[in-house]
Amino acid sequence: MGLRSKLGLIFVLVSSLAILVLCVAVYGQAQRSREDRIRGFADERIRSAAETYDLNDVLLFGSRLDDPDLPPQLRDSVLSGKRATFRTGSPNAKMWAAVGVKDGQILSIAQDYDVKDPSMTALRRALIIGGIGTVGLVVLASVVAAGSLSRRIVAVAGTARRIAAxxxxxxxxxxxxxxxxxxxxxxxxxxxxxxxxxxxxxxxxxxxxxxxxxxxxxxxxxxxxxxxxxxxxxxxxxxxxxxxxxxxxxxxxxxxxxxxxxEQADLEHVGLGAFVGSAVGRLRMQQSLAPDSVVVHRVGREETISTDSRRIERILANLIVNGLRHGKPPIEVTVNGRTIEVVDHGNGYPEELIAEGPRRFRSGMAERGVGHGLGLTIAAGHAKVLGAELTFGTALSGGACARLVLPESP
Structure with a gap:
């Protein structure tokens, strides 16, 4: 998961949680306010009914004396000398109000408490729609913000790769x-x-x-x-x-x-296979090498390319000499199209060289001999001037394999 997705997901989760908590708090406060209004209305009615009964013995608002259905909790509060209200739970929720009157009797009023109040249903619907809409806006804003941050980080990472290159x-x-x-x-x-x-x-x-x-x-x-x-x-x-x-x-x-x-390349049209064969022949004469120490293989059709033949010969010479010095003969040079491979039969290149490329004054593993490590560095420099790709790896036989891929156009 990318940074943009992670940031967007975090924004959505945090905002959704905050909106959920806010909606629950608003709905709960609305429920409490509604209950307080109904409770206050019931208290006002029972007070008026008690005053009328004490004066005229008249029962108002459907009030009753010593109602057998009176909740015990409310009865206890009234017997302790208080005027009180009490709401019973579902089903058949009611809001009760009671007070003590003359002759030690208890006057009470009960009214239905509608849990499914239309106003609360409308509020709940409004909170759900508003919450979903707000989450949608937060998602959009988070995608934009996270996308901007992600693009900037990707741009910095791209610049870091350019610096590394x-x-x-x-x-x-x-x-x-x-x-x-x-x-x-x-x-x-x-x-x-x-x-x-x-x-x-x-x-x-x-x-x-x-x-x-x-x-x-x-x-x-x-x-x-x-x-x-x-x-x-x-x-x-x-x-x-x-x-x-x-x-x-x-x-x-x-x-x-x-x-x-x-450094710049001197370009000329070169038949690659024939040129590599002649370059290896000249190297044999200069280094007094045995004919079977360096073998040239030509695969596929002859490829004529525009390149700098002097630099290609220099790359070949350094790779072959490195193979003879640190590996084991025969050195096999294979030309296939625009690709040249130089393979020896030694212990192969060290992992560090394969991963990072050649470095000056680093000769590699001790078993590959000693040296200044400049030959492969110079070969890589010539390849860069040619716009070619020079990579180092391990051959199927286990020896060192250097692959030079020349570009289609200079």
Whole structure:
């Protein structure tokens, strides 16, 4: 049940209860007022009848002496020296009035007390119709009020999802509309959080770009100096670590370009199946891979799309290298229409990566090896530039499965 339905139901229940209590109170008060009027009328008649009887021995208004049907409660009150009234219950309800007269006798008058009084029936009908009408108006007003509140909360939730998707310039306060209530306070807090997050991300982006840029020159000099070292195992280790450091710096620079939002795709028409086959062939040569370490499968007809082939090759290379480094060969690359799947036969991606996507400097589970976690981050960055969808999951065989779905139009 949504917030609108819950609020509407609460309003209806509370208002219905309040109207019911009010109607019962009004009807009860009307009943008491009617009884008081009849009781006062009976008391006035018995007083007049007693005065006339004491003076002239004449019975007025149908009064009777020592009526055997006189209620015992009323008889006791009169014998104690009081003039009293008493109403008997249904059926045949009557309003009795009695008083003591001369010679110790009791003079009494009894008149019918009509429980089904037309005026009370009309009042009851009016209260029921008015109560139902009021509940209907309350329902309408509650639906409008709850709908307005629900729309504002849904708008704030939509803005929160946009912020979570990366649109840190989205304003929750603007989506919540004008007001000074709790929804506006929540929206303001959300905007404050987004502003703080935006500042942190900008500081992180600048730090990454500055560090990578400042390291580029000394790393290049280090690599040049390493090439001048005499042959030997120590020299090979130094040159290998220097190359790793250079790749790290290049990756950081590439991530900094993604963070700045300046990357754009160079579009060209590409036959996807043939291109993936040639790209995997080039990767085998560059990485000196065995022919059976990476296998390409083409399913269905060849699809020609407009995309950036360089970025697709970069995504493929990062996914395949990640599979070879952290999984087990063979790496199976399947092209089906506009979809490319890269599957290894290792232990699979960690649940955290599948749920949240890749993060820089997080290499995943220990059993998948060590690393800086930048390869998948860069692949996701290129996919975003292409407008493609890159998701990570588990293959049917249990290994890691990365699926790249390219858009129909760039």
């Amino acid at each position: 990366g649109d840190l310039d989205a304003s929750a306060a603007a989506a919540a509309g004008k007001g000074h209530d709790e929804v506006q306070a929540l929206a303001t807090a959300l905007d404050t959080m987004a502003s703080s997050l935006r500042g942190q991300l900008e500081a992180e982006r600048r730090f990454t770009a500055d560090v990578a840029h400042d390291l580029r020159t000394p790393v290049t000099g280090l690599l040049t100096a390493a090439e001048l070292l005499p042959p030997g195992r120590p020299s090979e280790l130094v040159r290998d670590r220097a190359k790793v450091l250079r790749r790290l710096v290049e990756d950081l620079l590439e991530i900094a370009r993604f963070d700045s939002g300046v």
